[in-house]
Amino acid sequence: MAGIVKAIEYYIDGGRKGDSQIARKGFAENATMSWSENGKLKSVPIQELYDLYDQPQKPDGGVSYKISSCSVAEDVAIVRIESKFGYNEFSDMFTLVKDGDGWKIISKVYHKK
Structure with a gap:
């Protein structure tokens, strides 16, 4: 579980x-990010997330998370935060x-509350 949390961190x-550059350590090179926008599926390379992270302003109000579920089957896992x-x-x-000794995120799917 520690390796999974490390990728999320x-x-x-x-x-x-x-x-x-920090986020890249947790993602596979060909990872994707997906969401629904106006009822339509959007799916993009994870580079679009990296582009958001590299914008000059940081989020007001801080950044936090909590793991709400984690399911692991040997070398694959699904985590919700x-x-x-x-x-x-x-x-x-x-x-x-699981990639060697570490874990890599291969897909991120999100819903904005």
Whole structure:
């Protein structure tokens, strides 16, 4: 479980510090990010998240999260967190795969509350 939390922490810390280089440590190179916008599926390369992290301003109100569920089957995991980036709150769901000794996020799906 510690390796899974570490990957999620890279995601959160990258947003907290506005630094995609930190977030990249938790994601697979070909990871994706998906959500529903006006009832339509949107899915993009994780680079779009990195671009948001690298914008000059950091979120007002801080960054926080809590894990609400985690399901692990050997070398795959699904994690749901409730997160806050500034004044925006999200339900984030991640699919992770064990890569060598570590875990990598291969997909991030989110809902803005």
